Every structure is written in structure tokens, then in C-alpha cells.
Amino acid sequence: EDKVVQSPLSLVVHEGDTVTLNCSYEVTNFRSLLWYKQEKKAPTFLFMLTSSGIEKKSGRLSSILDKKELFSILNITATQTGDSAVYLCAGRRLKTSYDKVIFGPGTSLSVIP
């Protein structure tokens, strides 16, 4: 059965710290790895990673995929209180002609001043 595992499940850091969130996956017909940020309500899309070793960056956030080890990390540098959220990792699986997304449980990040 397809599975996405995230660690840690919960993390509390101080503003300015750097954090690394982990995601491992076992997804049949794997196409890409997705990261979402969920604050109070709807998850919002951060990154899609398809190729190994190519870092994607957006401001203080960056992510990389290792397709050999079936692993991805999301880094956040110089954290701010606004980074407090649940970060969801998801595997995108190709199923016939459409995509299916399998989510991990999320990492709840709290950034305290």
C-alpha cells in the first residue's frame, strides 16, 4: 500500500532557527513529491519535486528530492512566527491517465518569538 511518512510530527523552535523537515515515501508509479503548507484552513502548494538532486527554492524555503533513497527534505532558514503551520508532504502517483496524491501525516511546526 502507498505510504508517506513524515518526521518529526511536531517541532517547536525559536525565531531565527533553521529547521529540516523529513519525508519518506513508498508510492507506486511515483511521479513527484509535493510539499504543502497548511495554516488555519486550506493547504497551499509550496513545491513539486520530480528530479533527484535538484534543489527548489522559494525565499527562505528550499527542498530537495532523493529518488534513490525515496526521501525528501524541506528546509526553512531564519524561521519566523509566520512559518508556524503544518507542513504536508505528499507523493504524486500516476494512475492510468490522472494523478493521485497520497499525503503524509504532516509536521506541525511552531515558531516562538
Add this chain to the structure above:
Amino acid sequence: EAGVTQFPSHSVIEKGQTVTLRCDPISGHDNLYWYRRVMGKEIKFLLHFVKESKQDESGMPNNRFLAERTGGTYSTLKVQPAELEDSGVYFCASSQEKQRGGYNEQFFGPGTRLTVL
């Protein structure tokens, strides 16, 4: 442009009652997905519509759940009769028509929190 909207934002019902959740996707999005997150667990796929057709309903828990998307616009998810284990947050997402080899981002709604007492 309006995002995906869901109604109601929160519903509290008693076991055995019926509840209908509604999702309005982004205008023009052919793909509509329902997901559910129960307490402490991951977001799980329920089903996928392409326009008005059910493309994949493999995630629907049982026959107490019925999803419809008449006319290919908004969708409803009815739970009848509701059980305690149905409590959770129900998310809807929509995306554009899939391009060959590409990925069309799924835009999520804010979710409906369902509490069954």
C-alpha cells in the same frame, strides 16, 4: 479570482443523522477531489471527479457516503447515516484539465469540520 469554497465550515450532528457537504471548485476546473482528515491521521483521498463523472472513488469508506457533481460544477458529499468515526475535516480540491505529462496544481478549499456526536 475566487478560490475553492466549501460549505458549511463546521457541522455538528448526532449519530444517525444525515449531513451534506458542498464544494464549489474554481471556475473552469474540470477536476474535483474530495479528501478527509480524521483526528491524528493523514489527509486521505476519497474520490475524484472529472467534470460530472467519477474518475476514481476508491477512497470512499463505505456506501454511507455519496458524492455527486451534477452538471460538472459544484459537488456535494452526503453522509447518511453518519457514524462517530466519520468525524473529521473534509477537504475539497480542484485543478484544471490535466495536460499531457504535466501536473496541474490542486487548489484546496478551507475544509468542512464534521463532528458526529
